[in-house]
């Protein structure tokens with residue numbers, strides 16, 4: 001590099017720094033420290049390595065970039081603007097304002113080029129592992145000699161906060177095991193977090209920790225040394241059998257004479273005087289704000305032309321691939337578009353004539369095996385609970401590093417295949433990372449991920465579920481063992497507040513089917529649902545089959561709730577509303593009341609989120625306001641059911657924790673029984 005080139009790089013780096021500084025100052029809120037420290041690193045990555053196309057942010061084979069340290073959003077916005085994405089200087093001036101394209105933390109779907117919503121620390125690292133898994137799977141499935149149609153890296157910038165969080169430890173431990181060689185993580189090692197120095201709380205040797213995970217680890221001692229960072233990325237790319245960590249020693253708030261290297265530059269504007277001092281210190285004109293020198297603009301904008309040509313090379317490759325591997329090409333395109341193939345759900349099991357009791361987890365297993373035959377995009381796994389949740393795709397092999405030695409113990413493997421084309425991911429006991437990884441796979445595209453664990457451990461995944469809902473991702477969470485029906489394992493394993501706890505997350509569909517037939521429809525619904533995640537909540541215990549000609553068809557699931565059974569044509573005096581296993585309790589109670597001549601209706605309400613979106617006329621036709629005796633039955637928290645039963649109604653549920661005993665005893669002892677529902681109905685009728 002000659003001196004002119006070196007100066008241009010330095011000016012580019014300072015442009016990134018001061019766009020961030022000015023935007024934060026202008027908004028009077030935000031985080032200038034990270035962009036100031038990471039600008040050289042980001043420059044080296046984005047200008048010399050990242051294969052992306054600013055004019056088409058959705059180009060499928062682009063490298064993925066995740067700013068896990070989402071508070072440093074202005075770093076990303078500056079890069080997007082300067083490399084030619086559809087993000088103007090005015091957008092940057094609008095940082096953190098109402099309806100701007102530059103929200104406080106990066107948000108998927110709002111800003112072109114933002115791959116993922118980040119901000120809750122650690123999540124982005126998990127998402128990136130998911131993207132790398134998606135890439136590895138699709139590459140293994142679709143690439144042919146001479147046709148590397150899926151071939152990209154996933155890059156992440158993570159700070160101390162990200163690496164302190166457990167979710168990143170879980171995810172990186174798994175990434176090391178899986179040997180995800182195209183995952184490259186930068187550790188912004190600036191020794192400062194929000195409230196002070198990392199010496200207060202984070203003194204482990206991060207590099208050694210990652211080495212023990214099986215990562216390739218490098219150190220760059222000067223975060224301003226673009227050439228060294230560049231070399232480190234090159235070496236990281238050469239290491240194809242392990243994920244790479246590049247620890248870069250940076251200075252938070254670099255350039256700010258009074259704030260650099262201190263937590264005061266982390267999360268507040270520098271202040272007008274300090275902005276000026278920092279600019280002067282780094283030889284930058286104090287005015288105007290948001291200054292982008294012409295030569296820097298022209299230089300960094302080259303990324304757009306480079307990106308267009310990368311994409312068009314790839315398009316040519318895919319065209320040639322299509323000629324020789326037509327079927328695979330069609331399938332790849334279909335999966336990228338997220339469209340399900342014709343006939344994907346035509347041979348799902350039917351339980352209309354089935355008489356044997358079946359748990360909904362077992363029915364789910366049967367459905368999943370059929371879906372897996374049609375949908376190669378359906379891949380997933382559980383947090384060490386395959387044999388319990390039954391969320392596996394039998395015969396489709398295990399997603400594992402092909403480089404793991406042949407003599408490893410394969411107990412518990414789900415098929416013969418043992419490489420990146422396997423479709424069962426063994427997450428190990430890492431629920432939180434499983435949630436974040438599943439989101440990363442969905443974000444990557446080409447994949448419909450599913451996960452599995454006990455419902456009570458949905459708590460361990462909640463932060464990732466919330467973000468998936470916020471991003472509107474098609475992720476399917478299988479949760480089994482959904483109530484005190486778990487039985488002997490006791491209250492630690494018996495969900496109580498979890499149904500309500502998940503229902504209150506906006507844009508999450510929580511579906512708790514009442515039998516095998518509803519389970520089929522629940523899966524169908526989850527797959528059709530492109531814009532939100534779905535939690536499928538299944539029983540451990542067997543349930544009767546409802547399809548005996550006396551009950552309405554289970555496709556009512558697609559309306560969230562429906563009239564399952566009614567004692568007669570007569571307007572009901574009692575409406576019993578239930579989900580899952582308690583639908584059977586409600587039915588039994590309903591029949592007792594009917595025998596006494598009381599007209600009763602039983603509503604199966606597997607999904608509130610869907611039901612509440614139905615037009616009012618439909619909702620009213622299922623749960624009429626005029627019927628005052630409305631009783632909800634669910635072996636979970638009662639709080640919230642007023643929504644349907646009103647102040648005149650009642651709820652038969654659980655307001656404390658469960659206990660260790662056989663399930664049938666627990667339902668009796670906690671009073672989630674037909675007898676109780678009958679008694680409560682009579683009380684209300686007598687009022």
Ligand SMILES: Cc1ncc(C[n+]2csc(CCOP(=O)(O)OP(=O)(O)O)c2C)c(N)n1
Pocket residue numbers: 031033034069071119120121122158159160161162188190192193194195252266
């Ligand atoms: C899960 C979570 N906890 C807390 C926060 C609040 N928070 C934002 S940044 C930050 C400190 C992060 O430190 P570091 O990663 O070193 O970032 P830097 O100070 O280098 O910008 C904290 C605690 C958060 N965003 N997410």
